[in-house]
Amino acid sequence: MDQVTIKDVAKEAEVSPSTVSRVISDSDQISFQTKEKVKNVMKRLGYQPNAIARSLVNQRCNSLGLVMARPTDRALANPFFTDIIQGIAAGTQRENYSLMLATAESYQRESEEVLNLVKTRQVDGLILMASRTNGELINNLTKENYPFVLIGRSQKYSEIPRVDNNNIKAVKDAVTTLLSLGYRDIVFLSGPKDFVVSQDRLQGYREALLEAEIPFRPELINYADFSYEAGFKKARQLFSNYQQNIDLVFGADDLLALGALRAAEERGWQVPEDIGIIGFNDTPAASLVHPGLTTIKIPIKKMGEKAAQMLVKIIEEESYQGEEIIIPTEIVWRESTAQKE
């Protein structure tokens, strides 16, 4: 319980504290014999350098901060949350840093938490989730030249260290492939308009149609919250309005797609025979439902790892200012889509 300090080790080994310190850092100013002697004592006493004291003199604490809002829209945050944290934790660890996790009740308070961490010097840098991240905050951090990395995309700030996936391309590629499978009348079930992800995914859809020279039908674009219920309701309504003229539902999130799946089932439509369905994110549930949901998988964990890695590099390498890393996505084909004859 009582802490063994460098002085205890020094006394026991009959050297000065500075010598012990230099043994720890494996300085070549210390003779082999002394090193051995000191190392033995350290082991015997179970000595571990006090990280706090170290941080104080080094002016660096070897820890990264992750700030996440934990608001009510749990549905969106959930699968993402797990993987992103795991990834970041893994990356952080690999770089021999610690991870401080701060959460905030709201997006607004998120900034306060961030600033608190920063100002009190509890972390050397920050990983921020882009979802709706406060623009002012990012501005401030940039201005102060404070190390940070963004996960995701913030519309207003493009020249910023970040790791992301290309939502536009992911959807565009998927839709293009779906068109080649024979689908033509594709409903797009988008998330809320004010999310950058929503806008990007929708754009991918439009670009694919444009390229394939398929006329764009505005009534097929629909907005809903990122939730199962919202997807269900919207899909049900769509199905009854346009039943003759749609053959696939593209959900901008798996939850939306799962809602649509349920709506199809309710209507007695066979999936994929009567209508195809595709989602986004490869939520765990996507593989558990029946038929399995075709979806687009983002390697979220890897994104977290990359972010941590990049942040450490920004912190440690004076000249490195960060970059934009785009992680490729992948379509996971399951039974909810098929080749149309």
Added chain:
Amino acid sequence: MDQVTIKDVAKEAEVSPSTVSRVISDSDQISFQTKEKVKNVMKRLGYQPNAIARSLVNQRCNSLGLVMARPTDRALANPFFTDIIQGIAAGTQRENYSLMLATAESYQRESEEVLNLVKTRQVDGLILMASRTNGELINNLTKENYPFVLIGRSQKYSEIPRVDNNNIKAVKDAVTTLLSLGYRDIVFLSGPKDFVVSQDRLQGYREALLEAEIPFRPELINYADFSYEAGFKKARQLFSNYQQNIDLVFGADDLLALGALRAAEERGWQVPEDIGIIGFNDTPAASLVHPGLTTIKIPIKKMGEKAAQMLVKIIEEESYQGEEIIIPTEIVWRESTAQKE
């Protein structure tokens, strides 16, 4: 970027650093006028006390450590993980502590990570997940009187600060109710034998039968990994072996129950008409499948909060040694079970 220190504030306010410090702690040794003057300067310079320096002198860093293994059995960890972290984070924050998150690749390395955090004094106390937590580790921490709280239950060590739910009672109550609904031949799909949760849940099942004086049929007890696939395979096999003689499947985890649901569907059995199904944990997917899965919900988030709260109390109150907090569970009735006529 450059840090504003207490000395800068002192100089600017024409007082000594100690005075500034006492203003921060709102000591009554400082006059109202001086306090105001100093506070103004602090605000003007944007001063925030350096947490590291503070920790060094206080011998306390105001942060809690959470160590989690992130092994391959992602399925089990997943829904739990999210909520537990959110809860712990919320609790930690409310107590004005920070949260350090360390993950380990394996259960074995979990101990190393823990000891590292502890020895280097990066945290004031630990929250441990019980799943398979290393017994030796717990022994050591207890012996050293190092503050920690366990979430879940470790069989060997009962007199330990922890927050948990009562798995035995939860299952027993559920089974008792199910019996009263008319179910009688209940398959129990257990998790791996070496998990304490598995054993407890199974025991709840047996106690309920015993109390209702229903003969125990050993062939109805089956073990599987906590996974969807394992549940599916086991259930499929059971269904073909005992199709006349079972009317409900109790999955010790939602994934197992979902697998069983799928197996029933494959066989063309109607749920709940032909067979009832119940799970455990109220995984997000439980409400997304059709029919909705009846399940037992643990308020995981609340458990995390309680754990954080208790840990802080242990740290701060000399005399308080912690306690055992049992959080009640709740049955969530959905369509996969019904009153049998």
Added chain:
DNA sequence: ATTCTTTATGCAAACGTTTGAGCAACAATC
């Protein structure tokens, strides 16, 4: 024998706080 290098170590200051002890200045008591 003297000076110069080299090697191995110790000294002391610094990092930014907190806090017990000390001390002026003034008021209250006799």
Added chain:
DNA sequence: GATTGTTGCTCAAACGTTTGCATAAAGAAT
């Protein structure tokens, strides 16, 4: 006018490290 008490502040040590500089010892070069 001396004594005591109170108020409001400052001084300096301490927390456990790291690191630039000084220095002692030993050997090499003159």
